[in-house]
Amino acid sequence: MTKLIISNSTNPYYNLAIEEWAVRNLDTSECDYLFLYQNKDCVVVGRNQNVFQEVNLRFCKANNIQICRRVSGGGTVFHDLENLNWTFISKFELNKVNNYKIFAEPIINVLKKLGLDAKLNERNAIMVGETKVSGQAQFTNRKNILSHGTLLINSDTKKLNHSITLKNKKVTSKASPSVRSTVKTIVDLLNDEISIKYVSDLILKECAASSLVDIENTPIQEKIKTLEATYQTNKWLYERSSKCIIEENIDGEDFILEIEKAKIVSVKTKKGEEKNQHPFLNMFYTNLLQ
Numbered sequence: 001m002t003k004l005i006i007s008n009s010t011n012p013y014y015n016l017a018i019e020e021w022a023v024r025n026l027d028t029s030e031c032d033y034l035f036l037y038q039n040k041d042c043v044v045v046g047r048n049q050n051v052f053q054e055v056n057l058r059f060c061k062a063n064n065i066q067i068c069r070r071v072s073g074g075g076t077v078f079h080d081l082e083n084l085n086w087t088f089i090s091k092f093e094l095n096k097v098n099n100y101k102i103f104a105e106p107i108i109n110v111l112k113k114l115g116l117d118a119k120l121n122e123r124n125a126i127m128v129g130e131t132k133v134s135g136q137a138q139f140t141n142r143k144n145i146l147s148h149g150t151l152l153i154n155s156d157t158k159k160l161n162h163s164i165t166l167k168n169k170k171v172t173s174k175a176s177p178s179v180r181s182t183v184k185t186i187v188d189l190l191n192d193e194i195s196i197k198y199v200s201d202l203i204l205k206e207c208a209a210s211s212l213v214d215i216e217n218t219p220i221q222e223k224i225k226t227l228e229a230t231y232q233t234n235k236w237l238y239e240r241s242s243k244c245i246i247e248e249n250i251d252g253e254d255f256i257l258e259i260e261k262a263k264i265v266s267v268k269t270k271k272g273e274e275k276n277q278h279p280f281l282n283m284f285y286t287n288l289l290q
Contacts, residue, residue, distance in 0.1 A: 001030070001031040001032070001208075001211070002031060002032045002033065002034050002207045002208060002209040002210075003031050003032070003033050003034070003209065003210070003211045003212075003213050004033075004034050004035075004036070004204065004209040004210060004211065004212050004213065005018070005022065005033055005034065005035040005036075005212075005213045005215065006035075006036055006037070006212065007035070007036075007037040007216075008216065009037075010037075010038055010039055010040045010081060011039070011040070011228075012039040012040065012042040012044065012066055012068045012079060013066075013068060013228045013231040013232050014224070014225075014228045015037045015039055015085070016044070016068060016070050016071070016228075016231050017224045017225075017227035017228040017230075017231055018035065018037075018215065018224055019035065019070070019071065019087055019089075019146060019148065020071045020139075020227055021220065021223055021224050021227055022035065022087075022089050022144075022146070023071075023089050023139060023140075023141065023144045023145070023146040024141055024143070024144070025223075026089055026144060028089060028090050028091040028144050029091060031211075032088060032089065032090040032091075033088070033089040033090070033213065034086070034087070034088055034089075034203075034204075034207055034209045035086070035087040035088075035089065035148075036084065036085070036086055036087075036200055036203065036204075037085050037087075038079075038081050038083065038084060038085065038196065039079040039080070039081075039083070039085065040066070040079075040080065040081060041063070041064065041065045041066065041078075041079070041080045041081075041159070042065060042066040042067070042068050042078070042079050042080075043055050043060060043065060043066075043067055043068065043076060043077070043078055043079075043163050043164060044068040044069070044070050044076065044077050044078075044079060045067075045068070045069050045070070045076045046069075046070065046072065046073045046074045046075055046076065046137060046178075047069065047070060047071055047072060047073050047139075047240075048073060048175060048176070048240070048242075049069075049075070049076060049175050049176070049177075049178070049241070050171070050173045050175035050177075050241040050242050050244055051067060051069070051237065051238055051241045052171050052173075052241055052244055052246060052259055053166075053171040053173050053175060053177055053241075053244060054076040054164060054177070054178055055067060055076065055163065055164060056162060056163055056164065056165055056166055056167065059162050059163055060163050063159070063162075063163075065159070065163050067237055068231065068237070069231070069236055069237050069240065070137070070139075071139045071146075072137035072138055072139035072146065072148065073137055073138070073139070074135065074136065074137030074138075075135060075137075075178030075179060076164055076178045077135050077150050078155065078159070078160040078163055078164060079150065079155075080155050080156055080159070080160075081196075082152075082153050082154040082155045082156070082185070082196065083150055083151065083152055083153060083155045084150070084151040084153055084196050084199055084200060085148065085149075085150055085151075086107060086148060086149055086150075086151060086203065087146060087147070087148035088103045088146070088147050088148070089144055089145070089146050090144065090145055090147075091144060091145075092140055092141075092142050092143055092144055092145045093145070096145050096147070097138070097140060097145065098124075098138065100120065100124040100136050100138070100147065101120055102147075103136070103147035103149075104120050104124075104126055104134075104136060104149070106203065106206040106207050107126060107134060107149065107151065107203065108120065108126060109206050110199065110202045110203050110206050111126070111128070111133070111186075113202060113206075114186070114190060114194070114199075114202075115190065116128045116133075116186070116189055116190070117129070118133070123179060124136050125181060126149070126151075128184070128189055130182060131181075131182050131183060131184040131189070132181040132182065132183045132184075133151065133152050133183070133184065133185070133186060133189070134149045134150055134151050134152070135149055135150055136148065136149040137149070151186070151199065152183060152184070152185045152186060153185060153186050153187065153194065153195075153196050153199055154185050154186070154187040154193075154194075155185055157183060157184070157185060157188075160183065164178070164180075168248055168249050169246060169247060169248030169249075170246070170247040170248070171244055171245070171246050171247075172244060172245045173241070173242045173243065173244035173245070174242045174243070175241070175242045175244075186199070234262060238262035239261045239262045241259070241262065243258070243259065243260045244258075244259050245257070245258055245259075246258075246259060253269070254269065254270045255267055255268070255269060255270075256268045256269070256270065
């Protein structure tokens with residue numbers, strides 16, 4: 001049996017908080033849970049990724065795209081209101097760890113019913129031909145396991161690419177970078193209009209999901225709101241990023257910046273000249289992180 005969780009919010013921090021609360025607290029001894037939700041424009045990096053290496057911060061700030069970090073690993077993804085996020089939460093079992101096929105199967109079945117020859121590739125992305133339509137990631141606390149993914153129904157792929165493409169800069173860090181793939185939306189692949197609700201209903205039918213779980217009018221809300229606040233802190237969003245070196249041109253001048261815990265600890269010119277008190281640079285990066 002699968003019970004359904006649906007969020008009426010498009011706030012990415014709130015929905016990420018629901019996911020974490022659910023995997024840490026739900027009783028999965030007798031049933032699995034399926035959580036479907038949409039987020040307004042945001043970029044979501046993996047738990048241990050480097051934001052400076054993954055995200056075009058200037059573009060995101062200029063276009064009101066929120067920066068988020070999730071509890072699971074994996075690569076960076078873009079969400080908007082035309083992207084459907086799906087999450088399965090089930091009892092922890094060793095055979096489920098890194099076994100994305102189990103959780104991707106109902107999504108692949110739905111895509112096939114839509115007429116798309118979807119398959120799981122070696123990187124656990126759901127592909128249609130050579131194009132990616134869904135990325136996946138997992139998290140477990142060895143009580144439950146969370147396996148989730150995106151599904152690009154009719155997302156703005158131009159905005160997606162701009163938000164995760166670094167221009168005129170090079171970032172070096174110890175964090176594992178995302179592996180970029182060519183992406184297309186379901187609408188583009190079908191060459192036909194299709195709604196989020198229609199796809200959601202197909203997923204619910206495929207999973208035989210029912211028994212709606214109400215989390216919005218219960219004491220659980222306070223705990224989720226506490227988690228939501230944590231997801232918006234600089235400590236979680238930026239300071240988790242590993243130490244990195246950024247080489248970029250700012251205001252017509254080339255700089256080498258050393259960033260640690262989201263702070264500039266060293267600034268040099270290409271010639272090696274120290275510029276540690278450069279006011280423009282400090283203001284520039286401080287504004288990005290606000």
